[in-house]
Amino acid sequence: MRYSIFSLAAQTLAGHRGWKPAWRDAAPKAEYDVLIIGGGGHGLATAHYLASRHGITNVAVIEKGYIGSGNVGRNTTIIRSNYLLPGNTPFYEHSLKLWEGLEQDINYNAMVSQRGVLNLYHSDAQRDAYARRGNAMRLAGVDADLLDREQVRAMVPFLNYETGRFPIQGGLLQKRGGSVRHDAVAWGYARAADQRGVDIVQNCEVTGLTIANGRITGVETSRGPIRAKKVALAVAGNSSRLAAMAGMRLPIETHVLQAFVSEGLKPVIDNVVTYGAGHFYISQSDKGGLVFGGDIDGYNSYAQRGNLPVIEDVMESAMGLWPGLGRIRMLRHWGGVMDMSMDGSPIIDHTPVDGLYLNAGWCYGGFKATPASGFCFAHLIARDEPHPVATAFRLDRFATGRVIDEKGAGAQPNLH
Amino acid sequence: MRITCPHCGARDVQEFTYLGDASPSRPDGLEATEAAMFDYVYQRENPAGRHRELWYHGAGCHAWLTVTRDTRTHAIEAVEPTKRPKAGTAA
Numbered sequence: 001m002r003y004s005i006f007s008l009a010a011q012t013l014a015g016h017r018g019w020k021p022a023w024r025d026a027a028p029k030a031e032y033d034v035l036i037i038g039g040g041g042h043g044l045a046t047a048h049y050l051a052s053r054h055g056i057t058n059v060a061v062i063e064k065g066y067i068g069s070g071n072v073g074r075n076t077t078i079i080r081s082n083y084l085l086p087g088n089t090p091f092y093e094h095s096l097k098l099w100e101g102l103e104q105d106i107n108y109n110a111m112v113s114q115r116g117v118l119n120l121y122h123s124d125a126q127r128d129a130y131a132r133r134g135n136a137m138r139l140a141g142v143d144a145d146l147l148d149r150e151q152v153r154a155m156v157p158f159l160n161y162e163t164g165r166f167p168i169q170g171g172l173l174q175k176r177g178g179s180v181r182h183d184a185v186a187w188g189y190a191r192a193a194d195q196r197g198v199d200i201v202q203n204c205e206v207t208g209l210t211i212a213n214g215r216i217t218g219v220e221t222s223r224g225p226i227r228a229k230k231v232a233l234a235v236a237g238n239s240s241r242l243a244a245m246a247g248m249r250l251p252i253e254t255h256v257l258q259a260f261v262s263e264g265l266k267p268v269i270d271n272v273v274t275y276g277a278g279h280f281y282i283s284q285s286d287k288g289g290l291v292f293g294g295d296i297d298g299y300n301s302y303a304q305r306g307n308l309p310v311i312e313d314v315m316e317s318a319m320g321l322w323p324g325l326g327r328i329r330m331l332r333h334w335g336g337v338m339d340m341s342m343d344g345s346p347i348i349d350h351t352p353v354d355g356l357y358l359n360a361g362w363c364y365g366g367f368k369a370t371p372a373s374g375f376c377f378a379h380l381i382a383r384d385e386p387h388p389v390a391t392a393f394r395l396d397r398f399a400t401g402r403v404i405d406e407k408g409a410g411a412q413p414n415l416h
Numbered sequence: 417m418r419i420t421c422p423h424c425g426a427r428d429v430q431e432f433t434y435l436g437d438a439s440p441s442r443p444d445g446l447e448a449t450e451a452a453m454f455d456y457v458y459q460r461e462n463p464a465g466r467h468r469e470l471w472y473h474g475a476g477c478h479a480w481l482t483v484t485r486d487t488r489t490h491a492i493e494a495v496e497p498t499k500r501p502k503a504g505t506a507a
Binding site for chain 1 (some may be wrong): 430454469486490
């Protein structure tokens with residue numbers, strides 16, 4: 001069924017009894033042309049673009065839990081393309097352009113809201129760094145506006161401008177950035193892929209990769225073996241575990257990242273605002289809750305829950321930026337496990353095993369990349385060559401010295 | 417999370433700074449191959465389960481500690497003083 005104002009009107013008149021499940025809960029077949037491991041945003045997007053752009057429809061997405069149970073449902077839903085380095089800027093801008101046309105492409109309301117992402121600066125040096133990043137963005141065709149304190153104050157008058165330890169001097173605004181309803185991204189991509197014949201197999205955990213003569217031939221799963229000509233890993237957080245099944249080690253550590261939501265409020269903040277003197281960012285969901293987050297906990301973790309010191313740190317940053325938040329109650333918090341790569345940038349590449357492809361290392365930034373990650377991964381799988389905007393995300397860049405270290409933190413994953 | 421420092425007793429994790437996996441050991445920079453150096457700097461086992469890792473007790477005794485911890489549960493099995501200095505030692 002195609003969703004539209006007419007289908008909605010017809011269902012309204014019929015008492016909403018005719019809606020069908022948005023995708024089939026498929027059982028695994030014996031063999032596929034392409035098997036995607038990981039039913040998160042990136043895996044489902046890859047399936048959609050394989051089917052819609054490359055005509056490859058004998059595809060399964062297998063997921064150990066239910067789709068949307070991992071990081072696609074655990075992030076803070078922000079989209080932006082305000083990157084400095086040449087390897088990153090075109091990729092994230094491609095992603096933002098795909099976000100802009102996503103709902104028409106997949107016929108699903110993902111509530112894409114380009115409400116603007118404002119990065120605050122608090123010193124002359126930080127202003128200069130932001131001006132440089134804004135100029136790099138504009139040279140790459142991305143929108144960026146450098147604002148002074150009064151321009152920022154006109155947008156968000158309730159922040160602490162003068163009396164904080166780090167007074168706000170201004171900000172770098174990307175108006176086209178914003179937020180998207182993350183669950184709808186998983187569901188929308190799943191439905192779009194399913195309609196083109198992709199099987200979405202849930203509760204199917206991979207227990208082994210079958211490799212013969214240096215070539216992948218299939219996978220072992222909790223629901224039996226599945227043969228495949230090509231296998232694609234999109235399992236951020238668990239990439240090292242899957243790679244170990246193929247005898248590989250990766251330049252990745254798994255870390256837990258927490259996020260928070262407050263009780264529901266009337267509209268108080270229109271944009272996404274990031275604090276420049278600590279790691280903190282905040283926006284408001286359409287349901288009214290303030291959604292915010294900060295640093296990873298900082299030590300290797302596969303537990304999808306965090307510890308209290310980071311909660312305290314995030315709340316201190318919140319109070320430093322916006323003292324009015326002090327009367328608001330936190331409703332809930334949760335954790336997701338991230339692939340923290342050694343340079344803070346992702347990997348979309350072949351592996352040394354023929355027919356095995358890797359999409360990993362998304363660090364803090366996987367959600368905004370979802371469409372381009374799927375688009376470029378599908379391109380790589382279908383054509384066996386990288387998409388032009390993703391050529392820098394090579395697995396061998398660490399060995400060759402071509403790292404993409406946006407933050408300049410070096411090979412220390414918990415600092416990116 | 418608390419770490420029981422062998423010198424200071426059980427202390428809040430905020431007193432400590434994390435470095436990472438304790439197993440990589442730095443090859444001799446003059447002798448090592450590029451591949452060995454790459455392996456040391458970038459490649460990690462990243463296990464889901466038992467992990468030996470280095471923590472620095474910066475707000476306590478300033479000792480480097482080797483902590484054995486389960487990365488799935490955060491349960492700490494053992495904490496020992498680190499035997500070797502972290503950097504500059506040949507493998």
